Amino acid sequence: MEKQGPIGVFDSGYGGLTVLAELRKKLPHQDFIYFGDNARAPYGNRSFDVVYEFTLEAVKFLFEQGCPLVILACNTASAKALRTIQQKDLPLLAPNNRVLGVIRPSTEVLGERTKTGHVGVLGTTGTIASQSFPIELSKFAPDTVVHQLACPMWVPLIENQQYEHPAGRQFIAEDVQAILAKSTQIDTLLLACTHYPVLQQQIENLVGPTIQVVPQGPIVAEKLEAYLVAHPEMSARLSKNGEVAYFTSEATTIFNERASSFLGGQVSALHHSF
């Protein structure tokens, strides 16, 4: 029988940790390997080709670590690299392995969350420019109107832990005002970048109680659980000891310190660079 392996979780940096935390809550028996490409983050302003190249390297690395299934816990990578990897690379690299993203699961449920039919989507420049959210959402909730805003400063503010400084708060407040100015009917704001859940409280304070702020982690966890039920052949290939290992392309001391603030527990990462 084939050796079982963990689920790989990839992000450009720390953002995917917000998804990993929800995956571990929902699927506590599964093993996970997290890889953060922190040395090359952020990806948000990078070109299509570069995001694809970096993401493919990460997927290959996670396959080498024995992961039969990899989650791109990064909207930018999901928007710019997922389809090419699924259609072009996977059949050559490892046809029985799977790579899944975070955009499709979010758009599957977003239409059910809004009462007014107007949703706001906040993401990186790359994610918003890709139009992935309006395109995907039109398949599941064609009547939903999508108002998008790129927030290029948010990932750097989060990666550098400056989102609670006055200048950081000012940037965030201006962007929140800018998306709300697009329509008075917005009642749902999707945090379409896995870094943004650390700003959830700050954003909720800005928008008030009539607008729901939706992070992706719980949605992705619920959809992954359903995927594993629907794909017992994949579930059988996954190891289940409740363990998690972390890799970063940055210095591990930096990663361990900052990752702990995302996860609220001690992390001891290993280094991997390309």
Ligand code: DGL
């Ligand atoms: N967490 C990534 C996302 O969801 C951040 C991208 C970046 O590195 O800019 O898009």
